[in-house]
Amino acid sequence: MFKPKHAVLAAVLCSALVAQAADPVKVGIALDISGPFAAAGAEARDGFDLAIETLGGKLGGQPAEFLKTDFAGNPEQANQLVTRYLQRDKIDFFTGPIASNSALAVGPALFAAKVPFISSNPGPSQFAGKQCNPFFFGQYQNDTYDEAAGKFANEKGYKNMVIIAPNYPAGKDHLNGFKRIYSGALKDEIYTKVGQIDYAAEIAQIRAAKPDAVFFFLPGGMGINFIKQYIGGGLKEIPLVAPGFSADQDVIQAVGEPMLGLYNTAHWTHDLPLPANAAFVSAFRKKYDGRYPTVYAAMAYDAIMAMDAAVRDVGGKLDDRAAVAKALAKPSFKSVRGEFSYGANNNPVQNYYLRVVEKDAEGKLTNKLVGTVMEKHQDAYVGECAL
Template sequence: MFKLKNAALALALCGALGAQAADPIKVGIALDISGPFAAAGAEARDGFDLAIDKLGGKLGGQPAEFLKTDFAGNPEQATQLVTRYLQRDKITFFTGPIASNSALAVAPALFAAKVPFISSNPGPSQFAGKQCNPYFFGQYQNDTYDEAAGKLANEKGYKNMVIIAPNYPAGKDHLNGFKRLYKGGLKDEIYTKVGQIDYAAEIAQIRAAKPDAVFFFLPGAMGINFVKQFVGGGLKDVPLIAPGFSADQDVIQAVGEPMLGLYNTAHWTHDLPLPANAEFVSAFRKKYDGRYPTVYAAMAYDAILAMDAAVRDTGGKTDSPEALVKALSTPSFKSVRGEFTYARNHYPVQDYYLRVVEKDADGKLTNKLVGKVLEKHQDAYVAECAM
């Protein structure tokens, strides 16, 4: 009887320990599925979900819980959400949101709590330079897309341009990036309101400037309305150049034929000839009714795979933030963008590509890979990072 009781007690203890070991790894995901970045936020959500499905809802083979909450693109609401994730949910990782102003708002609390923030989009210059932090990991730095676009504008021979973006941290970064490599002259530099949908005044300003071309960073609904009004305002013969965020599948589908021939730059494209990318695009199109993924979806997918690899590479030591940061710093997963490394500021050193909007074999408008613009490119702020 004594032996039976001891055996029962041992089994009960093993069960309790097993239950403790099976506590899920919690991931906080700030979603922008309403508000000014809703179109991009929906794309990111679909990328997250595809990666979670691929991993069977686990990270590194361990049970995981993915806490997804919409904060409507509001930095104050994002801060409240992150406070709840940290205090109530005890998250191990954080990802999202879309906008740089929200990323800048939530980061201090995450850094203080030593929770890795794997960005699924924003790459603010602040975290690339003097405010770099070991717990932040970018997928690109805001300026870099536009440095590639500036180089393209030089190659196209555009001598006088107008550049336009929303007046918030990412908008300023994107225009600064373009100006860094563009060698021509600027007729005008225009900043708009975040979420603006009427561009009549700005288009009149552009028309009066008579530029050789226009560079615009206006993601999501902002870009959709701008391009429609730009063409409708009689400027269809003025070439447009954009970072990929302003000419991706969400914008292409909404605008239609006026997008044909528009050149844009990105660190990823759906026809990048890599096995991991082909697998991702095929699975995405199968899950989402034949729709091509955007760069937002690709980065969200990569963010989850980065967490998975970090948990695996630490041997499941999710209670050690330092171990997770070390693992994240040397990514071992197969990224959809191909091989990349992190600079000391935890922003990638990677290639950037030129894409052009064309029709695929089925007559669908989409981006087509043209070629490489920048190879193993590093952001301009890394020298300021003391990390």
């Protein structure tokens, strides 16, 4: 039975709910915590969680909601998740995927909806070049890691090298990045199967080629397999050079001692002497049982911090998507990697560092900063971008 009293009560309740909701900032995070990139994805999740905790669950002082769903490293599943985030949850920001193929799969839908995609990891060459977009923001462009490694190889005076990567698009990108800068001769360019377990055949080829050094891009488990078998095969004397992903804390932990002395390049390291970075690393180690963060965790942390700064810079007016994108393109937060700026293609212009695997004061194996390889380096694709 309808009574006026009820209607009044309902109206009061409704208005109270509306006032309370005040539209939180919605962030869609696609987690990669199962499937082929589970280890890296778990690192990224820890970085996200730490940033959210540090900010007290708010972005730019506004209440925020962080939606986290695992998509198992599967581009098709990532696409479905993004559709749900866009249509049902009406997200304001997106971040999360670890691998370039997933980033490439979800990009178009996000760009069409004008939702900023702050990549927490990959910087596929496509999004830096012809398919660049004002709503994509990378942490680094894939090739740049290998360009830095190529420069390091030149400085070391390596004249003959063998380079090796899995036979898939990102593998070719990474070797192309290396070849772009490396000026010595290539004894061999080996492509392996994706997910390969046994590397004895390739290691025998390397032994027969007798190079000065070997450059390898083999992320995750493939890198672990390769390094173990490489050392067991008695090739310890031939130095390995790698982009940071093949020698980050996750790999170091699984391989152990044989990693000692391995040089690798990255745009961030946990011992970069910067206040923002020191605060991040100590908070991370406190929260996660003394574990050192990886690049994946650091960049996930930065991605949330970038959103925080952008919300503040536009004064919380997230409806003006162009203004949000403009604010993101001029990062005003203190990044854990130090100062950087975005190039015309929304990929960073930043420093790249040389790291080497050593033991820290507690005897734990970890990467140590050696020096700067490239200053204010920009990717090679910016010319192809029409922005």
